[in-house]
Amino acid sequence: MEEETDLANFALDYATTKGVSYAEARYEHQEQENFILKNGVLDALYVGQDRGVGVRVLVNGALGFAATNLRTKADVRAIVDDAIKVAKASRRKTKITFAHEDAIEMNWSIPEQRKLADVPVEEKIAEVQSVDRDLMALGLKIPARYFQFSDNRIVKYFANSEGSRIRSYSPRLRVLYFLTVAQDGQVEQTYRNYGWSGGWEGIAAWDLGKRVIDEARSMQRSLVEGKKSPEGKMDLVAGPQVAGIASHESCGHPTEADRVLGREASQAGKSFIPPDGIGMRVGSEVVNVVDDPTVEHAIAYYRTDDEGVKARRRYLYKEGRVTEFLQNRETAAAMHTRSNGAARAVNYNVEAIVRMANTFVEPKDHSVEELLEDVKFGVYMKSFMEWNIDDKRYNAKYAGREAYLVENGEVKHPVRNTIIELTTPAFWSAVDAVGKDLDFEAGFCGKSDPGQALDASMGGPTIRLRNVYLR
Amino acid sequence: MEDVSSRIVEKAISLGCQDAIADVITNRSYQIRFAQNEAVISNRWRESTASVFFVYDKRVLASDIKDLTQLDAAVERLVKIAKASQKNPDYAGIAKGPFRYARVRPDPKVLSLDEGGKYVEAAISGATDQGAKECAGSFWKY
Numbered sequence: 023m024e025e026e027t028d029l030a031n032f033a034l035d036y037a038t039t040k041g042v043s044y045a046e047a048r049y050e051h052q053e054q055e056n057f058i059l060k061n062g063v064l065d066a067l068y069v070g071q072d073r074g075v076g077v078r079v080l081v082n083g084a085l086g087f088a089a090t091n092l093r094t095k096a097d098v099r100a101i102v103d104d105a106i107k108v109a110k111a112s113r114r115k116t117k118i119t120f121a122h123e124d125a126i127e128m129n130w131s132i133p134e135q136r137k138l139a140d141v142p143v144e145e146k147i148a149e150v151q152s153v154d155r156d157l158m159a160l161g162l163k164i165p166a167r168y169f170q171f172s173d174n175r176i177v178k179y180f181a182n183s184e185g186s187r188i189r190s191y192s193p194r195l196r197v198l199y200f201l202t203v204a205q206d207g208q209v210e211q212t213y214r215n216y217g218w219s220g221g222w223e224g225i226a227a228w229d230l231g232k233r234v235i236d237e238a239r240s241m242q243r244s245l246v247e248g249k250k251s252p253e254g255k256m257d258l259v260a261g262p263q264v265a266g267i268a269s270h271e272s273c274g275h276p277t278e279a280d281r282v283l284g285r286e287a288s289q290a291g292k293s294f295i296p297p298d299g300i301g302m303r304v305g306s307e308v309v310n311v312v313d314d315p316t317v318e319h320a321i322a323y324y325r326t327d328d329e330g331v332k333a334r335r336r337y338l339y340k341e342g343r344v345t346e347f348l349q350n351r352e353t354a355a356a357m358h359t360r361s362n363g364a365a366r367a368v369n370y371n372v373e374a375i376v377r378m379a380n381t382f383v384e385p386k387d388h389s390v391e392e393l394l395e396d397v398k399f400g401v402y403m404k405s406f407m408e409w410n411i412d413d414k415r416y417n418a419k420y421a422g423r424e425a426y427l428v429e430n431g432e433v434k435h436p437v438r439n440t441i442i443e444l445t446t447p448a449f450w451s452a453v454d455a456v457g458k459d460l461d462f463e464a465g466f467c468g469k470s471d472p473g474q475a476l477d478a479s480m481g482g483p484t485i486r487l488r489n490v491y492l493r
Numbered sequence: 494m495e496d497v498s499s500r501i502v503e504k505a506i507s508l509g510c511q512d513a514i515a516d517v518i519t520n521r522s523y524q525i526r527f528a529q530n531e532a533v534i535s536n537r538w539r540e541s542t543a544s545v546f547f548v549y550d551k552r553v554l555a556s557d558i559k560d561l562t563q564l565d566a567a568v569e570r571l572v573k574i575a576k577a578s579q580k581n582p583d584y585a586g587i588a589k590g591p592f593r594y595a596r597v598r599p600d601p602k603v604l605s606l607d608e609g610g611k612y613v614e615a616a617i618s619g620a621t622d623q624g625a626k627e628c629a630g631s632f633w634k635y
Contacts, residue, residue, distance in 0.1 A: 063581055063582060063583055064553075064578065064580075064581055065553070066553040066554065066555050067552075067553065067554050067555070067575070068554070068555045068556060069554070069556050069571065069574055070556045070557045070559075071559065072557065073559065074540070084532065085533070085534040085535070086534070086535050086536075086537075087535070087536045088536065088538065088539070089536075089538055089539070089540070090539040090540060091559050091560075092540070092541065093560075097539060100539060101537070101539055104539070105537065107537075108523070108525070108535030108537055109535060111535065111608055111609075111610045112525070112531075112534075113532070113610055114531050115531055116531065118533075143574070143578075147579065283529070284528050284627065284629070285528045285529070285533050286528070287529070287627065287629035288528065288629035288630045288631065289631075371538060372536075373534055471524075471526060471631045
């Protein structure tokens with residue numbers, strides 16, 4: 023028997039002899055390659071592998087979790103004892119329960135046309151260096167070029183005391199970059215992040231070289247031709263990257279049931295949506311925002327979550343109303359509903375908590391040209407550079423990167439540093455039309471203590487907001 | 494742990510590395526997370542990790558060795574990868590030692606602390622006694 027099933031099943035068998043009401047064991051083996059290319063120079067190469075077992079138990083209505091990377095049965099037995107001991111010591115007044123789930127047995131894996139493990143690291147470095155060389159060949163002044171490449175091959179085995187047995191394999195690929203373009207004492211900066219679930223073919227699917235060069239050219243154009251962004255109430259046409267960050271920050275986070283219930287109060291924060299907020303209006307009738315782990319090749323693709331629940335699309339906002347919270351089995355029980363498969367952990371050594379996967383505005387049927395053509399005066403913000411939002415996900419601010427003035431339906435000169443500063447309902451209520459040009463970017467979603475920076479993606483099509491205050 | 498660190502560094506140097514750093518950590522942390530005025534989960538860890546940094550002819554490699562039972566093989570593999578990597582002309586070396594560091598002497602009361610629940614309860618009741626409606630946070634023993 024392979025190590026993962028052997029150790030996890032051993033942990034489970036041992037735990038179930040100890041009188042727990044629920045136990046699960048999650049074995050993970052992650053193999054990573056990661057490098058940074060700084061101004062064309064390979065700064066450092068990181069290679070690593072990590073594997074271990076995490077055990078979570080429910081005892082007397084309290085949760086205990088323990089993990090080890092010391093892969094002996096003695097150590098696994100010790101963490102089971104640890105988890106039970108700390109759970110018993112919790113002395114909760116209200117008892118934690120889990121929403122019902124049927125046990126499932128499944129093997130799933132994400133196919134790779136060319137396996138990441140078969141691509142030499144030298145080839146991976148050469149690929150990113152060729153993008154960097156093409157970028158420099160533009161002849162622009164780019165004093166800071168920072169590319170970070172990472173791939174991660176994740177093997178998991180999940181088993182619980184209800185009979186679920188799930189083995190999975192997820193290969194993931196990511197490239198993120200920062201650029202600074204300078205001209206006449208002014209600088210323009212950008213940050214983009216692309217992710218993929220699958221094999222090495224993801225690099226070609228991104229068309230990374232073209233994206234980076236288009237980005238650098240638009241930065242140069244902003245520096246040379248950019249003017250101050252207009253201030254006042256006007257229309258805003260926001261590109262997929264802007265729709266994506268707003269989906270993640272002001273739809274995904276406030277619909278995480280653990281935040282709604284207060285479990286993340288001292289870490290990620292809470293939510294402006296109350297526990298009885300299903301049906302609450304937060305946007306116009308054209309706004310559908312979904313979170314979907316089953317989007318093929320998105321970096322947060324999965325078929326079962328880290329509690330062994332099958333993944334499915336979740337409508338967070340539908341026709342402008344809060345429709346569904348992201349749930350794990352614990353929050354689902356507290357809200358008298360079912361889990362929708364949103365429990366994820368960054369590795370074996372942390373508990374699975376409620377997380378987004380791939381969050382996006384559901385596309386409709388307008389072209390970008392149609393969205394722009396009846397804007398009398400406004401801004402077309404294709405991308406953003408910085409953002410912030412409060413811990414209840416109500417007041418948000420996004421600062422534009424690539425943006426243009428729009429007059430009588432025509433895209434004019436670039437405008438710099440456009441600021442959107444709106445409440446979540448004000449942002450989504452202003453949306454009157456949604457495009458069809460769905461696109462995604464990757465991100466790291468942070469939450470919990472110990473911190474779990476987890477693979478996520480976010481996106482959308484271009485959307486149009488009417489009569490919003492910009493500066 | 495000192496033996497493990499020294500063994501990693503010596504092995505890397507013997508394989509041709511000019512610079513080598515190993516930082517071995519044994520993690521036996523204990524945590525209670527609490528929210529809404531009660532514990533939400535208690536966590537414990539039993540982990541050992543060596544974070545390593547090797548430089549071979551300006552080729553810089555970082556890694557974590559998680560399986561300390563296979564140290565020599567892990568170092569050999571990593572140095573081989575470092576040798577096949579590219580030079581970083583900006584690499585200027587690590588600070589010259591040797592350095593002496595004060596040994597941390599942890600409070601024995603903290604070391605023997607095995608049950609954090611009463612401290613969590615004290616924090617929650619302390620906050621609520623002062624009028625707080627809700628108390629949340631983390632108790633950690635490292």
